[in-house]
Amino acid sequence: MPDRPAPDTPALWGADPTPGIVAVEFDGGNRVTVFRRGGSGLIRETDTWPPFLFLESPDLLGAWTGPVEVLGLDGPWDYRALALFPSWDDLSRAVTRLRKTTGKSPRGLDGPFYWIADPVQQYLMWSGRTFYKGLRFEDLRRLQIDIETTVTPGFEFPNPEREADRITLVSLADSTGWEASLRSDRLDEAGMIAELNRIVAQRDPDVIEGHNLFNFDLPYLEARAKRHGLRLTWGRDGSAVRSRSSQFSAAERIVAYTRYDVYGRQVIDTLFLVQLYDVTTRELPDFGLKSVARHLGLSADDRTYVPAGELAGLAEADMETLVRYGLDDVRETREIARVLGQSHFHQAQMFPFSHQNTVVRGTATRIDALLLREYLRQRHAVPKPPPKRSFAGGYTDVFVTGVVGPVVQCDVRSLYPSILLVFGIRPSKDDLDVFLGLLRDLTRRRLEAKDRARAAPPEERSALEALQSTFKVLINSFYGYLGFPQGHLADFDAAERVAAEGRRLIRTVLEELRRRGAQPVEVDTDGVYFVPPPEALGEEEAFVRDLGAVLPEGIELEFAGRYRAMFSYRPKNYVLLTEDGDLRIRGSGLRSRGIEKFQRVFLEEMFRALLEGRADEIPKIKERFLEDLRAHRWTPEWFAKTETLHDSLEVYRKKRERNARNASAAYELALASGRPYRPGDQVTYYVTGDSPRVRVFEAARLASEWDPAHPDENTAYYAAKLEALYRKFRPFWEPEDGGKGRQPTLFNQG
Known part of the structure; x- marks a missing residue:
């Protein structure tokens, strides 16, 4: 077991220790169905909660004649009352009435009332429960799906609305190693879909995974099922999948997609996991399944590859090759989800979101949910988000353009989180000191997980590394939260102070580098690339360690790499040649997926x-x-x-x-x-x-x-x-x- 939620840290893990939750579904009224994994298998339970609404004043409900209980909240901030309703319908009617009487949208940031529009999130926040407590990632039942289709002659890509563009292969695998192929040479399309429905029910996965699942496989399967008068009845209650339009963001990328929800199960698109991974690494040539698997070292040596132009006709020409190709696809999907998905598994143990929503919700939104959950637990008043304003960010500059080498990279370890902790900077309205308390706890747990990972046997190391990576992502989100316009405890003055301290510290590093005879090449917020002085060649790590002495206690400078050469083009655009001869291209000015x-x-x-x-x-x-x-x-x-x-x-x-x-x-x-x-x-x-x-x-x-x-x-x-x-x-x-x-x-x- 890589980590156990501690009962004395409810702000991080939630106050309710109920183990094994793998799904929560809203069933109307004030009821939810909770699915848990226990020693005897899957447990299905019913629970209730009072749907709630934050109010500036109980007087806002003065004309409300429906059932409601209003609680006062401690503290001076805007939302000083909590209205509890016996059902979600009652809450919805109250919100509609408030919208009419106040003229404010329930989704607005400056209204006299605030509600959380997701009933499952409300339940998790009220109860203090989270997913997966007491479970390991390996305990989840995960099913992978991939389809292949024909393409009508004259078209480039398949479209499920064209009659002839039928499904020729459904490839399946799961986390136990089980695999299956549903083939058009043995079943017609309707038979394949009906068999797929049966397999989903039989294998009973907690999580359904696929690569580009939301924008290809699921819409395609749903449309072809409809053509045959069928539905994708994958819910644990026998219900059909549900879909709606949505958006997913990964840094500057905004992706429109069709979101699918399956009753009692989580749906994870590994394409989203890959895009989130690329936000931090910026190393992927593209987001295709095969190239990502190769990049991560997950491709088998005997992996079957088929040119894209030959796939549509392969079912007729060589079904056995197509079957091998499809099974390799779901195997790689399974491995990508294992490598990149464990972070979201751990986040689901902390946040009041479903596993599926931890992938698609932004990091600042997740931090806000943690803070609100704790303020709700302690029945404390909640402030409105502050007015948005701009402020100067990190220090970015280029001092040398062209080719230099060798080059050393050094980073201030967790610059902004360290500044928050060392200087005690916190949101001014955080009366309960939850913000810095969470940051301290996450920082301590990350260091513990890193130490345990170094000493752990190989079979446990992957889970511990995923855990410490999860903590790192969250830790680095705290500064961003301060400048998050939708954050109830956001504080732009505090964010500005953190950024200013960061600029001051990194300039201190630059001055010391020049004093020691090094040539800075580029600085980007928390890191510097520089050409070391001749006497430091071969001793770069010691040089960086000595360099860090100019920083205050608690702010650490770390050696981040040595490169044979660097091409410096403009800020945040450069190319590195590693000691092993690998090429790393960074920046939209040097690498664009839009060019031929x-x-x-x-x-x-x-x-x-x-x-x-x-x-x-x-x-x-x-x-x-x-x-x-x-x-x-x-x-x-x-x-x-x-x-x-x-x-x-x-x-x-x-x-x-x-x-x-x-x-x-x-x-x-x-x-x-x-x-x-x-x-x-x-x-x-x-x-x-x-x-x-x-x-x-x-x-x-x-x-x-x-x-x-x-x-x-x-x-x-x-x-x-x-x-x-x-x-x-x-x-x-x-x-x-x-x-x-x-x-x-x-x-x-x-």
Whole structure:
């Protein structure tokens, strides 16, 4: 057991120690059904709670004639009363009435009342219960699902609304090692879906997992089931899956998706886990299942790969290969969920959210829920969120551009959390001192988990590392919470003070680096890349350790890495060459998933040559790419783009008629095809012609129409793109004085 919720820390774990909860479902009124795993198997219980509403004053309900009990809350803050209702319907009617009488939205931040609109979250906050207490991640029953389909000739991607785009394979696996394949050569589509329903009920998973499950597999299965008069009856009560439109955010990425809920089970899309992982690492080339599995070292040596263009017809041509491919997909999904999903398992043990919601709720929202739960438990008044305002953030700068090396990276360990603790900075309205209490507890537990992980046997180490990683994510969220506009205890003045202390401390590190003869290259909030002085070469860790002596007690500087070379481009955009020869590209200015593959590959080869001291080879690399392009040696995957249709063709046409949007190659191709493209369909296209100056929407052609015997890609257009990319970076290996072949080590020192 990697960690046990302590009864003396209810602010972190919730006050109720009930073990084994794997699902909570709202059943109307004031009732929930709680599913728990116990020694005798799955236990199903009914529980109740009083749906509640925070109020500025009991007088707000003066005209309310329905049943209600109003409690006074201690403290001076805005919401000083708590209204308890006998049912969710009564609460909803009261909220509707308050909306009319006050003119304020129940979702507003400045209204005289505040409610939590999720009944399961309300129940968990009121009861102090959380998911998974007393369970290990391995105790969960997890089922993985993946489907394969046909594609109607002439289309790029499958669409469940097209009759012929049927499901050909459903691949299944679970956390026990069990596997199964439902095949179209043995069952018709209706039979496959009916058998899938039976298997879900029989295997009885706590969690259903898939990669792109919300935006592909589940919508596809649901639509095809409907075509046959069936439903996906996966609920533990025999009910069908439920769906609604929603959004998921991972840093700057905002993804529209169809959320699916299954009664008594959690639904986890590993694509979301991958995107959250990439927020911190920024290492993934893309979010596809295969490339992520390879990046994480989870692919089997004998993994079956099939080119994307051959999948649609493989059920007819070679079903056995398709079956192996599908099983490898669900195995990799299972492993990705194991590696990246344990953090959310541990978070579900703490937060008053379902496991599924810990993935899709933001970190600041989760911190706010912890604080509100404790204020509710202690029956203390809750403030409204403060007015939003801007303030200066972390210190970011570049002092050197070009190629430097060797380079050392040092970081101030947990800079902002350390500042909060060392200087005792907390929200001004946190009367109960929950904020810093939680931060101290999480910090202590993280250090304990790290120590235990180092000493643990291999079979226990993974769980402990996931636990300490969970604590780290939460610890680093506390500063962000102070500037969270929806946070009830947010404090922009405190956030501003933390950021100012951070800038002061990192400048202290920079001054000491220069005093010791080092050359800072880049600083980004809590970390510095620098070229060490000659006497520190080979002793970089000791150098950083001595450097840290300039910081106050409790603020630690740590050695974070040594690199053979670094290409510094602009703030937060750089390339590192590791001691092992790996290339790490950071920043949207150097790595974009929106450019064609040939540009991404060229950039990687160019950066490697630049960092390995082979800058004189870069012109030859460019010429090789141009030669391959002009000789038509590339297949469309190298130069084609794929776009998703978000509007219907009719909506696009009407927008164009009133000049409400620009012309789009993907939409123009879909219109010209005469085929029934729908929102959600993807169009892959390339550019034809012989001039570098073309209007793409007029010169585009479907990638499926490319003929290797008569290639017609616009080599002049793509060559111009490559030349522009080359010219963009050329000054970094050919100085303005024209000294070709001389690779400088430092440019533009500031």
